[in-house]
Amino acid sequence: MVSWDAYLYICCRRLMEFPIEKRKYGLSQSNLTTDYTGLLPKRVERVVKAENSAALQRIVREANESGQQISVAGLQHSQGGHTYYEDGVVLDMRTFNDVINIDEQAKTIRIEAGATWEDVQEEVLPYGLALKVAQSQSIFTIGGSLSVNAHGRDIRFGPMAGTVKELTLLTPTGEIKTVTRDNSASWMKYVLGGYGLFGVILDATLELTENDVYTIHTEELKTEDYESYFSNLLDNENTVMHYARVSVAPSSFLDEMYVIDYAETGNQDNETPLKGEQGVRLSKFALDIGRTGGILEDLFWETQKRYINSIDGNSITRNNAMRSESTFMEFTKPGKVEVLQEFFVPLNSYEEYIGDLKQLLPRDDKDDDFKIHNITLRYAAEDLTQV
Numbered sequence: 302m303v304s305w306d307a308y309l310y311i312c313c314r315r316l317m318e319f320p321i322e323k324r325k326y327g328l329s330q331s332n333l334t335t336d337y338t339g340l341l342p343k344r345v346e347r348v349v350k351a352e353n354s355a356a357l358q359r360i361v362r363e364a365n366e367s368g369q370q371i372s373v374a375g376l377q378h379s380q381g382g383h384t385y386y387e388d389g390v391v392l393d394m395r396t397f398n399d400v401i402n403i404d405e406q407a408k409t410i411r412i413e414a415g416a417t418w419e420d421v422q423e424e425v426l427p428y429g430l431a432l433k434v435a436q437s438q439s440i441f442t443i444g445g446s447l448s449v450n451a452h453g454r455d456i457r458f459g460p461m462a463g464t465v466k467e468l469t470l471l472t473p474t475g476e477i478k479t480v481t482r483d484n485s486a487s488w489m490k491y492v493l494g495g496y497g498l499f500g501v502i503l504d505a506t507l508e509l510t511e512n513d514v515y516t517i518h519t520e521e522l523k524t525e526d527y528e529s530y531f532s533n534l535l536d537n538e539n540t541v542m543h544y545a546r547v548s549v550a551p552s553s554f555l556d557e558m559y560v561i562d563y564a565e566t567g568n569q570d571n572e573t574p575l576k577g578e579q580g581v582r583l584s585k586f587a588l589d590i591g592r593t594g595g596i597l598e599d600l601f602w603e604t605q606k607r608y609i610n611s612i613d614g615n616s617i618t619r620n621n622a623m624r625s626e627s628t629f630m631e632f633t634k635p636g637k638v639e640v641l642q643e644f645f646v647p648l649n650s651y652e653e654y655i656g657d658l659k660q661l662l663p664r665d666d667k668d669d670d671f672k673i674h675n676i677t678l679r680y681a682a683e684d685l686t687q688v
């Protein structure tokens with residue numbers, strides 16, 4: 302008979318052997334170009350690494366003369382294969398990643414569009430500064446994020462567009478333009494959230510804020526209580542960041558949820574280092590169990606709740622709250638794809654929306670081809686500045 306210790310040892314060994322998958326799709330797939338999902342690859346004419354703005358300007362002008370189409374790639378996390386043109390030119394912006402200037406007094410950073418939020422965080426941390434708005438992961442480029450007008454966990458600042466002071470833009474006709482809120486509001490209005498259709502963002506000047514320290518509050522709720530919970534939270538100015546997860550496990554399907562709030566402590570921090578990826582193997586192992594569905598998805602949900610409960614009362618810096626782990630989510634099973642989709646629902650229709658989902662989605666999708674693995678809720682204030 303195998304002893305408990307031996308059993309535990311075997312489990313730990315198995316976990317250490319558990320592979321950490323890396324994405325396989327992207328610009329380097331011969332001359333087929335696709336995004337993170339690998340859906341709808343396009344045969345492009347060429348992929349050009351952005352070296353400097355003059356070279357990009359030349360490519361845009363030449364393309365105009367020959368009638369060729371251009372698309373722009375950051376880190377290619379946009380999903381659905383809609384970004385690239387058949388026989389077109391793809392501008393790979395990842396090499397365009399220098400920090401141009403940090404103004405500590407004005408709390409701004411000017412940075413090239415192919416840099417990532419990770420790059421920004423590394424630069425601003427020593428000044429005790431942090432981003433106003435970024436996605437919950439820091440893996441995306443500035444250009445790619447501004448072009449979708451991304452939102453994050455902060456419930457006090459609206460989407461990202463509101464934090465942009467200035468842009469340098471390469472227009473579709475090949476001009477390089479400085480775009481500010483004062484002198485050319487119409488460009489700003491289209492470019493931020495414009496999916497690269499209104500020009501190439503070369504660099505952006507972004508507003509920053511303090512690297513505040515927050516206390517984490519977590520709580521389990523019934524989905525029917527969320528609307529009033531969140532309305533109260535919005536009135537409570539002490540809470541600055543928030544997100545929630547709804548159960549997709551069969552035994553609590555769309556009934557249970559948990560919330561995670563970040564409340565001001567009044568303290569700031571420029572010493573706590575930026576956190577790296579932690580517990581990748583364990584999280585990936587747990588997520589893969591959840592992906593199986595059925596009773597194992599119930600187990601995954603219970604494990605998530607336990608973990609979330611265990612972080613109640615912890616402290617975290619703003620920078621670290623904006624750089625959640627992402628490697629554990631990588632999914633590269635041949636013939637299958639995982640897609641993240643966003644739906645914007647007015648707060649006062651949330652309950653009705655969940656009710657409709659209950660009618661539409663199967664409680665247990667274990668044997669279905671189409672499965673739902675996760676529902677995360679965020680708040681994005683309405684953005685009246687963008688088209």
Ligand SMILES: Cc1cc2nc3c(=O)[nH]c(=O)nc-3n(C[C@H](O)[C@H](O)[C@H](O)COP(=O)(O)OP(=O)(O)OC[C@H]3O[C@@H](n4cnc5c(N)ncnc54)[C@H](O)[C@@H]3O)c2cc1C
Nearest residue numbers: 375376377378379436437441442444445448451452497502
């Ligand atoms: C795991 C995960 C978590 C996510 N979380 C969030 C979240 O919390 N909030 C949120 O809002 N979104 C979220 N997203 C979506 C994400 O914000 C977008 O997919 C974002 O565009 C990714 O940036 P990227 O650098 O990969 O952009 P890409 O996919 O490379 O590009 C996005 C779009 O911008 C255009 N573009 C890229 N660079 C430029 C440029 N320099 N100039 C002009 N146009 C350009 C591209 O042509 C494309 O249309 C998430 C996505 C994933 C996969």
